[in-house]
Amino acid sequence: MSGSTPPSPTHATAAQPRHALRIFLVWLVLSAIATPLVYLVLGPHLPPGGMSDSAASQQFDMKVLTAIATPVVLFIWTYFGYALIFFRSQRGVIEDGPPIRGNRVFQAGWLGITTALVLFLFGFGTYELIHPAGAGAGEGPNPIWSPVSSSSTKPLEVQVIAQQWQFTYRYLNAGGFETTQLYLPVDRPVVFHVTSLDVIHGFWAYQLGVKADANPGVDNVAFTTPTQLGRFEVRCSELCGIWHGAMYNNGYVVSAGAFSQWLTKEQQRHAPDLPLLPPAAPYYNPGAGGGFYGSGQEPNATATPSPFPSSVTSPAGS
Amino acid sequence: MALDITSSPAGDGGTLATGGVPAARRTRNDWLRPNVLWGLVGAVIGYAIGHWAGNAIAHNWQQVQGSDQNNVSLVLGYLVGSVGFLAGLGIVNYPLAKLVGRQPPAPEEAQPGLGKFFRYTLDHKVVGAQYLVAMILYFMVGGLFALLFRTELLSPTSHVITPDAYIELVGMHGTMMMMMMTSAIIGPFGNYLVPLMIGSKRVAFPRLEALSLWLTPAAFVVLLSGLLIGGFPTGWTGYAPLAVQATQGMDSYLVSFGLMALSLLFGAVNMAATIISHRAPGMTFGRLPIFVWAMLSTASIMVLAVPVLFAGLYLMLMDRTWQTAFFTWQHGGSPYLWENLFWFFGHPEVYLLALPSFGILAELLPVFARKPAFGYRTVVAGLIGVGVLSFFVWQHHLFMSGMNPDMRPVVMLTTELISVPTGIVYLGAIGTLWRAKIRITVPMLFCLGLLFNFLLGGITGVFISDVPADTTLHGSFFVLAHFHYTIMGGYMFGFFAGVYYWFPRFTGLQLSEKIGTWHFWTMIVFFNSTFLPLFAVGLLGQPRRVFEYQHRLQGLNDWATISAYLLGVSLLIFLWNIVWTTAIKNRPSSMNPWHSLGLEWTIPYPTPLENFDRVPVVLSSPYDYGVPDRPPVAVVPEPVGVGCGPALSDPVREEDQHG
Amino acid sequence: MAEHSVSDGRSGAAAATPTSVQDVPVHAVVDEQAFYARAQANASWAASRMFVAIGATVYGALVFSYFYLRSLDSNGLWHQPSQHPPILLSVVMLGLGVTSSLLFVWATRRLRAGRRGVLDWGVASAITTGVLALTVGLSIWQLSRLPFAPGDSGYASVFVGTEVVTIGMLLIELYQIETVLARSIRLRGVLSPGGDAADSSEVMAFRLAVDAASLFAGFMAIVLVGVFVLFYWVS
Structure with a gap:
């Protein structure tokens, strides 16, 4: 037994180098270098960019998350790297390590830190969710976080109608005509009313940071305010059948003047189609009614006043 | 021969089960006794009967005549065919004999040779070995599907396969991996090792256990048969209006997932009951190996989550056959109903995959660190905590769906909270490796690989749980990469760690360390090389399950595809290792090659x-x-x-x- | 390099650890028959409850569907007043199903308490079996002539879905009770008061099966009442 008894803990501590301090220092140096790099250098390139207020807020959100994740990942890597180098047994020798079953301080500290981190992330995420009006996510028929109506401009109401396998758009403030093009004016709040005629689709305006599932029979509302001119991609983000992959188009954020020009032109172009369409409604029932794609359906109960009945009749271009 | 997994001392068979099972009889010719071939015969006969019955019932239904597709006959064919398969294997004899109060006949036990692996048997070790082979088979088939559709993604616009073939393969791959592979650890290792680890001579319900095994090939064949009739377009999630609209291939998804749900339930009941009641004297809950704790936690989640999946599949089947309207909003149903039922199962499901691999990790680290498991109670509490919390997070799959926006902060909180008990796994690993005497072996390498991959998978999970970030990430390749990091990088690395570690227990042979090292390094390099770019692909705007994507993403996609091929090669190395070890080298290993203190290694x-x-x-x-x-x-x-x-x-x- | 010889475990290694081996309490020197009999009893107890939990979760999913679709009232089609299954037949089925299940539970309790013999219990089980079979038959008959189509409304869907599950569950209950009844007939010599081998494994297996069946029967009685309340009262 004599030679094999593991060394007593006190003896071992004295002989061991100060592993914890070494690991801490390596981690501290790595984190101090990497975290600012991640935040300042990688951060501005994180998607979805800054094309709208919701996109910018998502980018900030991801920047913060990445910056927090960096030291966590580095700690694990540092620790395991260190352990694999210094805590090795001699090759081919079976020897036991010290019988440490636990360490109250370490365990409590670990639980405390992870819980605190999680609670912080929860608070931060909730703030970021509420602050820019639901963060561009679909909020269902009764949105609870809407943009603050501080600006005098009325928001642009666009209905996104998804079907297998394309998106069409109805401009509700402009008579409710329907088009396959998506143009948005810069610096004006946009309300997307996303619905579907058949299966579940997903309206994902990537650079705008907007994503809302298109459910049949549901008016899924999402908000954003485009802040930069340019092109953005629209893709379907829920599997909707074999041509799901081909269900995309491009949208454009243009200046207010260009938008109103485009709107007038499109309105005239689509005027003959308008009588064929069902009146604009929160969602449509393709199986019923005589419209081009069934009849419009009023929701059974809405907490907030719907834009649909009044805005359809309102003059073009607001 | 060395593959002979159980010794078969003659005359021992009679004492296998206390339920008054009489001693095994062995009179008939081997080929005439129930086995897999008779199972196939039974399946064919059963399918014909079911198909005929379905036609008789529903041939004049309006939707059958309108669509020229009789879902009723297909579903009945599948179901009766599955029963026929079980009957051919001799599994149905027991419930039938009970109907007349007979002593249930024991399946003939304990033959030498490989024959018993093709039979219904009550020996949990044979069942475990059968499970192991079956799971490797399912995994490889599912992986092949992935390679096929990754080929399609080599080019953003030109096509190798048609869009419908693409979507079928995606669905097949997802369903195979998420559904068949749920048992990948609890099936082989749980069934084989838990009785050995808790010091029991047997499992509590060997018939349930065997049934849970034999339902998986039925589910596998039914699922694959879907390819013959057009597959299903919904992916593994089977979202509702699309699944109601889909053609007959959808039925194969529903029936096979349902069979698999039953398999999981039966396996889980046996597992939990065995752990609760069959522990040897002195095997208190405080001494239970962590792997067994993980099995108990997994089985408990299964018992409470899988029935909801079963109910959901059943409702969908009713919608598709009996024309109910659970998921048709025009008739008073709702697609959200499916999303809720499915994800109420679906999120615990991913912890059904995570927990067993955590169990293997926590089980193996002490062996190769040669230290006690650090924070045993905390780690066990973590495993249970993950199980409990997993029932409160499912709505994070619905963040973009437009339902209940007011629930989002709550679900965000529960989802992020679950990272605390998950993090305890790392706490345990850190503590166990502290001042340890680490031996680097192939199982240990896979454990370390698991820790590396799961870290990235877990951290990216925090991004997805955060609603604002999820607005961009939801439904994109980022999510795909995230769960491949947790499931392939975590679960399957845990699985391989288990295979390498317990292979001597299963077969008496030790897999080659040299080939195993090659396997590990190729696997972890090409795994990361495949899925790390996919994080970027998702961040840059590619949705999941698309066959056409933005031209700017071609470089990353091609990189991932080529890495995926090499990942496939890595798995071939694994298969080669098995062939090399068993068929070519075939040198018996020592009884306890890892010098473990585990009870399972005390047995010759x-x-x-x-x-x-x-x-x-x-x-x-x-x-x-x-x-x-x-x-x-x-x-x-x-x-x-x-x-x-x-x-x-x-x-x-x-x-x-x-x- | 250390020698890694591994013995087969039957060597004298234990001699080095006398303290702890002495600690093995005498009762732990196991009577295996009794040990596994108790283990099997515990396992059966646990598993029967797990199966009830599984059944309850399936019904939980259906009840969730009920209230979820009711709260959504999609397209105004949760339920139309005309869509009601015939109430009289339903009350009769409820009465038959619940009383027969409870009869079995009651008879089992009496058997366990030792107040009546196995014959008494057997008669009760036979009645239960017959009445349950009748209930299942009536349920199928009712389903075949409902005054509404399954897809007419949310209510109609959930009703049909739940009824089919209930038929399946009743069949499971029926199977359980029938098998223990058949077992009791076959074991009648052993089970009778003067019978020998009162503690044999056969008798124990029989008792466990009876307990499991009784638990499930009690569960089904509750379920039947709950389903009735849901579809005839609450709606």
């Missing part, structure tokens, strides 16, 4: 039919490495009146004495 190979000569009495935790004056893990008491017998083998202690 081949494992006796009843595992232990007598019920052992457990004296200490299996993780007492380095503890001075550690008692042996267990002793086998002499028959009553004689006193205590010798300790079970304790290689470390013996070395201590030699040294």
